[in-house]
Amino acid sequence: MMSDFFDLTYLQNGNARQRQAYEAMEELQVMSRLDAYHPVLDGTIPLGIDVPGSDLDIICEVYDANRFEQELKLHFGACEEYTCSSKTVGGLLRTVANFTYRGLAFEMFGQPKPVTAQNAYRHMVIEHRMLEIGGAAAREAIRRLKVDGLKTEPAFGRFFRLEGDPYETLLAVYDWDDARLRHFIAERIGTK
Numbered sequence: 001m002m003s004d005f006f007d008l009t010y011l012q013n014g015n016a017r018q019r020q021a022y023e024a025m026e027e028l029q030v031m032s033r034l035d036a037y038h039p040v041l042d043g044t045i046p047l048g049i050d051v052p053g054s055d056l057d058i059i060c061e062v063y064d065a066n067r068f069e070q071e072l073k074l075h076f077g078a079c080e081e082y083t084c085s086s087k088t089v090g091g092l093l094r095t096v097a098n099f100t101y102r103g104l105a106f107e108m109f110g111q112p113k114p115v116t117a118q119n120a121y122r123h124m125v126i127e128h129r130m131l132e133i134g135g136a137a138a139r140e141a142i143r144r145l146k147v148d149g150l151k152t153e154p155a156f157g158r159f160f161r162l163e164g165d166p167y168e169t170l171l172a173v174y175d176w177d178d179a180r181l182r183h184f185i186a187e188r189i190g191t192k
Contacts, residue, residue, distance in 0.1 A: 005040050021045050021056050024102045030058060033075045037061050040115045042124050044152055047131060049139060051146045055105035059120050062110030065095045072097045072108055126174045127156055133185050161188040
């Protein structure tokens with residue numbers, strides 16, 4: 001079942017870390033303050049595969065990096081360890097702000113692309129689908145691989161025995177229908 005990652009209320013009924021993330025984001029009014037940028041909480045916390053030190057990744061659709069930087073500083077600049085910078089990567093200007101609030105690390109990320117078209121979002125959606133198919137054993141195995149030091153996509157690559165660059169392979173299977181994805185996963189980890 002696909003989660004609506006645009007509606008954070010799913011975090012209220014999640015694990016302790018998800019509930020903590022929800023409370024901190026509500027206190028900071030993250031989503032309402034960034035509403036013009038179509039923010040989405042991305043990464044391992046929504047998937048329930050976070051490890052100690054995992055940050056809250058907020059991805060945004062940003063076409064005016066200067067304005068975005070000013071708004072981030074206005075709303076979150078007083079938070080601990082606040083930093084913000086912009087640079088061009090792969091032809092796109094990216095803005096990243098990092099800070100800590102209530103012991104949680106936040107990363108705000110913006111680029112001139114709809115969030116649903118950003119690689120981070122697409123990775124999260126396909127990873128969610130794969131975890132739904134793989135079940136609790138897949139979720140725990142991925143978490144263990146992350147505790148052992150692997151980043152999320154390489155952990156998926158190892159567990160699901162993905163060929164090639166896991167970042168690219170996950171994007172390549174993003175549009176597959178459920179039947180094709182279930183078959184693919186069953187061939188690799190033996191699910192039915």
